[in-house]
Amino acid sequence: MTAFLIDETFPSTTAELLRDAYGHDAVHVADMGLIATEDAEVATAARAAGRAVVTENVADFAAERDVVLVFVLKKNLPAGGGQAKALAMLLHDWAEANPEPYLGPDWPTAG
Numbered sequence: 014m015t016a017f018l019i020d021e022t023f024p025s026t027t028a029e030l031l032r033d034a035y036g037h038d039a040v041h042v043a044d045m046g047l048i049a050t051e052d053a054e055v056a057t058a059a060r061a062a063g064r065a066v067v068t069e070n071v072a073d074f075a076a077e078r079d080v081v082l083v084f085v086l087k088k089n090l091p092a093g094g095g096q097a098k099a100l101a102m103l104l105h106d107w108a109e110a111n112p113e114p115y116l117g118p119d120w121p122t123a124g
Contacts, residue, residue: 014037014108015114016063016064017065017083018039018055019031019041021048021049022070023041023068023087024096024100026097027104028040029097030097035101037104037105040064042055059081060079065080068084069087079116081114081115083107083114084119084120085103085104104121107119
């Protein structure tokens with residue numbers, strides 16, 4: 014099962030929902046003390062912990078190749094309070110479809 018590290022561009026409640034509603038191992042960068050940290054350091058932490066980085070920052074993570082990157086654009090999620098729930102569901106569905114994700118970028122879509 015994929016473990017997730019949710020970047021600060023997304024609500025921390027996404028990690029809570031992934032854990033509580035779907036049983037995934039998920040943390041937010043705030044849980045790891047990585048708020049306002051360079052993206053390369055976030056990738057390093059994810060790599061060391063065996064986590065997939067969930068982010069919207071395509072350009073900032075584009076050079077990372079030896080970590081699972083899950084790119085999700087906020088514009089494809091509902092605004093406001095529904096964002097965390099929609100993202101958690103999207104990530105759960107993605108993890109179910111990709112039980113052994115490859116290193117590098119992936120772009121899950123709502124099914």
